[in-house]
Amino acid sequence: MDFDLTDPERAFQEAVRRFGDTVLRPQERRIDTEGRIPDEVLREMAHLGLLSMMVPPEYGGMGASAVLTEIAAEEIGRGDLSMATAVFFLLEAGWGRTLALHGTEAARHEILPAVCRGESFLGIATTEPTGGSDLAGMRTESHREGSEFVLHGEKAFLSGVEEARSRGGGHLTLTRSRGTAGGFNFLYVPTGHPSLATQRFANMGRMGISTGAITYDHARVPERYLLGEEGRGFGIALEGFTVARTFVSAACVGAAERALEIGTAYLRERRAFGQPLGKFEGIQFELADLYAQIEAVKWQCRRAAWLIDQRFGPDARPDAAARSELERVVAAVKLTAPPVAFETIKRVMMWFGAAGYTREVGLERGFRGIMSYMVGAEGGLNIMRIILGRELLGKEFVPYK
Numbered sequence: 001m002d003f004d005l006t007d008p009e010r011a012f013q014e015a016v017r018r019f020g021d022t023v024l025r026p027q028e029r030r031i032d033t034e035g036r037i038p039d040e041v042l043r044e045m046a047h048l049g050l051l052s053m054m055v056p057p058e059y060g061g062m063g064a065s066a067v068l069t070e071i072a073a074e075e076i077g078r079g080d081l082s083m084a085t086a087v088f089f090l091l092e093a094g095w096g097r098t099l100a101l102h103g104t105e106a107a108r109h110e111i112l113p114a115v116c117r118g119e120s121f122l123g124i125a126t127t128e129p130t131g132g133s134d135l136a137g138m139r140t141e142s143h144r145e146g147s148e149f150v151l152h153g154e155k156a157f158l159s160g161v162e163e164a165r166s167r168g169g170g171h172l173t174l175t176r177s178r179g180t181a182g183g184f185n186f187l188y189v190p191t192g193h194p195s196l197a198t199q200r201f202a203n204m205g206r207m208g209i210s211t212g213a214i215t216y217d218h219a220r221v222p223e224r225y226l227l228g229e230e231g232r233g234f235g236i237a238l239e240g241f242t243v244a245r246t247f248v249s250a251a252c253v254g255a256a257e258r259a260l261e262i263g264t265a266y267l268r269e270r271r272a273f274g275q276p277l278g279k280f281e282g283i284q285f286e287l288a289d290l291y292a293q294i295e296a297v298k299w300q301c302r303r304a305a306w307l308i309d310q311r312f313g314p315d316a317r318p319d320a321a322a323r324s325e326l327e328r329v330v331a332a333v334k335l336t337a338p339p340v341a342f343e344t345i346k347r348v349m350m351w352f353g354a355a356g357y358t359r360e361v362g363l364e365r366g367f368r369g370i371m372s373y374m375v376g377a378e379g380g381l382n383i384m385r386i387i388l389g390r391e392l393l394g395k396e397f398v399p400y401k
């Protein structure tokens with residue numbers, strides 16, 4: 001067992017941290033107030049190979065491991081506390097990997113190179129206005145007509161709808177199959193498609209990336225946009241979520257680490273009752289607890305990424321035990337990382353007193369951004385508990401059909 005990064009991994013981590021320090025941090029406020037990630041940020045990310053980095057080189061990516069991607073997610077979460085850049089990064093990383101593994105050869109060549117160059121956006125569409133947690137209860141349908149699939153229905157709360165519309169790109173869209181085989185079809189749907197109507201929601205945080213709805217009015221996409229086999233898309237989407245949740249958690253770890261660094265510096269310098277704040281045990285103990293929690297979740301997260309590399313690589317044939325282990329580990333980390341980051345940011349804001357409540361200090365951007373992962377993005381906390389209950393007790397204990 002070796003917890004050390006290799007030399008190339010360390011060099012890569014340093015390069016992404018430099019990007020975070022010199023490119024992201026100076027733009028953090030602008031990303032939040034202008035409601036978009038500036039083109040120069042995305043260009044630099046593409047230059048560093050950070051967009052869809054797990055995609056193999058033949059489709060324009062760097063073929064990175066999950067561990068390296070997890071390291072990058074941490075650094076990007078640290079660089080832009082609002083989570084907007086981290087969301088952009090991890091959607092491309094997680095769902096780019098899914099398309100590279102399960103898409104047709106034609107779709108990979110057509111879609112992925114532009115995503116890796118930052119010229120096109122790739123997102124995920126599963127949630128519907130009637131709910132996102134009960135994935136199998138979705139209503140949006142698709143069926144095959146000749147060499148096309150026809151989609152009808154509505155998806156909501158999707159990250160990147162505006163980006164995919166303005167920059168080009170689309171969403172991997174899970175739909176109930178009306179075909180004889182039943183099941184679910186997982187299809188790439190370009191957002192610029194003429195029979196799609198889109199809407200942007202007014203979010204409270206991570207303002208640099210849009211969230212919106214898409215309505216499909218008998219939208220037709222070519223059969224080359226189907227991932228995996230007809231009617232068999234559900235499992236592919238679930239595996240994609242497991243991978244994406246690992247990177248979400250890593251971004252939360254990075255944000256928590258940065259918030260704690262900001263807080264630690266403040267505890268050294270800010271004085272009350274004639275002493276630095278850091279001298280008060282009541283505050284020191286909070287610092288110690290937060291550090292211990294971040295450290296635990298950081299390594300839990302790294303292990304999840306390592307498991308993805310070990311058991312879910314391109315040539316792997318993971319058995320049920322391997323799938324169950326990864327589901328457990330990732331559900332546990334996604335259950336833990338957002339609340340740890342949220343609590344860290346909240347505590348540090350309180351150490352700052354009134355200043356913590358201002359936009360100047362900027363911690364509120366993290367507070368609003370991390371909240372997206374508390375309420376539901378990439379699966380709500382209770383859904384992680386349901387996964388853990390199922391994996392620890394057995395499927396017969398799942399209280400739903």
Ligand SMILES: Cc1cc2nc3c(=O)[nH]c(=O)nc-3n(C[C@H](O)[C@H](O)[C@H](O)COP(=O)(O)OP(=O)(O)OC[C@H]3O[C@@H](n4cnc5c(N)ncnc54)[C@H](O)[C@@H]3O)c2cc1C
Nearest residue numbers: 124125126127131132133157158159372376377378380382
């Ligand atoms: C900023 C943001 C970005 C998002 N981006 C995307 C995206 O790109 N693509 C996409 O498809 N979706 C996206 N989502 C939606 C996200 O996946 C859903 O919010 C999530 O799946 C929960 O669905 P819901 O919001 O409809 O809540 P519901 O399913 O209605 O659940 C409401 C609450 O009840 C809890 N709950 C549900 N069932 C149970 C149960 N059985 N037991 C106990 N508690 C339960 C949930 O955890 C949640 O807290 C995004 C959400 C946000 C906030």
